[in-house]
Amino acid sequence: MILDEVGRLLREEIGLHVASVGGAVVQYAVKTRMAACGFPEPLDYLQRLSSSRQEMQELINAxxxxxxxxxxxxEAFVAMVRHARAHRRPGAPLRMLSLPCSTGEEPYSLAMAMFDAGFAASDFTIDGVDISTRNIAAATRAVYGRNSFRGADIAFRSRHFEAVEGGHRPSAAVLDQVTFKAGNLFDPAVTPPVEAYDVIFCRNLLIYFDRELQQRSIGRLRQMLVPGGLLLVGPAESSLPTLHGFVSARTPLAFAFYKQDAAPPAEPRPGPSRPRRASPPAVARAGGVRAAASRPEAGPKPAARSAAPVEAPGAAELSLTAIQRAADAGRLDEAKREALAHLAAFGPSADAYYLLGLAHDASQAISEAIENYRKALYLSPDHRETLAHLALALERRGDGAGAKVLSDRLGRIADRSRSQ
Ligand SMILES: C[S@@+](CC[C@H](N)C(=O)[O-])C[C@H]1O[C@@H](n2cnc3c(N)ncnc32)[C@H](O)[C@@H]1O
Incomplete structure (x- = not known):
């Protein structure tokens, strides 16, 4: 196959670290695009991909x-509202960015949270940016099905949505509050370069990057935030900001961090592997603080690294990350042991069974792999990585029909999440 080269191109284009989504997801996307382009030969497709921007965008979308x-x-929205209240400036709207915004649920949630907290439309602006043109089209269409409303409390739907054909659409007030743009976090032309935002939601993106690109991304987000601005990341990403010039907002389960008024050294300092404790930043946007931030970037002041607890990912997440790392590094016995220990400690979960299946798969224990993938799907029928890997495992075992059922299911899930 041509997967190594496609992986290299995807990393170059959007920062994607193929191992983080699983090779099978990329393989499935390539197969789908080859079929759509009418290229049975992988090399012909690779040539098209290397020479056509449009095809690269289609592959990214897939x-x-x-x-x-x-x-x-x-809790992230509660932390954002608290920050907005503390930094209200008459006559100057609070500027927020949701990147990646995917199909729009996150930036529209920001608007709803702000309205619910009593802010007026003129008090804030929201930009939504995502690399996928298909996701941005869905965000603009803004018709949402059941999958977008999860959890027990969906009272916000009756306040802010109207029922339309195919689902629910946010009210005109909510829609008007968000401006969407297709674009890449790494493209400086897409997002304003410096201190353009008071709040940035960058959640569930950094997990798809390798360490070097995670570091570059956080540097980029730092540049875009005003001093003392608030960055919110995903639960599995919450150990990153404190290594790169942010301090925890100390709000449990919000994964929220303030930008410190000076940049950290380029590399985390040697020392304990867990982030050190740090004190809250000087949160202000007066000229003095801006001026301080525009000094040549130096390491954080010693005093700024001394007091408050840092948010850490939960024990279960850390344990899953350790299993994934062991599997990625080819330490397959260790990955299996860790996965079994994880299941014993935290109970059954699709992610743990998927990783256990993956470790068996990589050591050519196909029956065990299939058994564990099936357990993962029992717990989470739409687990995309599992569907993709199980389809490939069945295909390798000669069960083409079984593999097709799963591939079709994967395709339907992808279509559904795009159209929602
Ligand atoms: C899992 S969604 C996260 C959406 C939302 N932030 C959340 O947490 O619910 C990840 C999104 O990242 C987008 N993405 C991937 N690479 C990107 C990049 N380099 N720049 C901008 N968006 C990117 C994808 O298109 C996808 O919509």
């Missing part, structure tokens, strides 16, 4: 994981 829903991680 490969990204658009998973999102309204008020995902509710």
């Amino acid at each position: 490969v990204v994981i658009p998973e999102t829903w309204f008020f995902r991680d509710r």
Whole structure:
């Protein structure tokens, strides 16, 4: 196959670290695009991909994981509103960015949270940016099905939505508050370069990058935030900001961080592997603080690294990350042991069974791999990585019909999340 080269191109284009989504997801996307282009030969497709921007965009659209829903991680929105109240400036709207915004649920949730907190339309602006043109089209269409409304509390729907054919659409007031743009986090032409935002939601994107690109991304987000601005990341990403010039906002389950008024050293300092404790930043946007930030970037002041607790990912997430790392590094016995220990400690979960299946798969224990993939799907029928890997495992075992059922299911899930 041509997967190594496609992986290299995807990393160059959007920062995607193929191992983070699983090779099978990329393989499935390539197969789908080859069929759509009418190229049975992988090399012909690779040639098209290397020479056509449009095909690269189509592949990106096919490969990204658009998973999102309204008020995902509710505490993040509570932390954002608290920050907005503390930094209200008469006559100057608070500027917020949702990047990646996927199909729009996150930026519209920001607007709803702000209205619910009593802010007026003129008090804030929201930009939504995502690399996938298909996701941006869905965000603009703004018709949402059941999958976008998860959890027990969906009272916001009756306040802010109207029922339309195919689902629910946010009210005109909410829609008007958000401006969408297709674009890449790494493209400086897409997002304003410096201190353009008071709040940035950058959640569930950094997990798809390798360490070097995670570091570059956080540097980029730092540039875009005003000093003392608020950055919100996803639960599995919450150990990153504190390594790169942010301090925890100390709001449990919000995964929220303030930008410090000076940049950290380029590399984390040697020392304990867990982030050190840090004190809250000087949160202000007066000229003095801006001026301080525009000094030549130096390491954080010693005093700024001393007091408050840092948010860390939960023990279960850390343990899953360790299993994934062991599997990625080819330490397959260790990955299996860790996965079994994880299941014993935290109970059954699709992610743990998927990783256990993956470790068996990589050590050519196909029956065990299939058994564990099936357990993962029992717990989470739409687990995309599992569907993709199980389809490939069945194909390798000669069960083409079984593999097709799963591939079709994967395709329907992808279509559904795009159209929602
Ligand atoms: C899992 S969604 C996260 C959506 C939302 N932030 C959330 O947490 O619910 C990940 C999104 O990242 C987008 N994405 C991937 N690489 C990107 C890049 N380099 N720049 C901008 N968006 C990117 C994908 O298109 C996808 O919609």
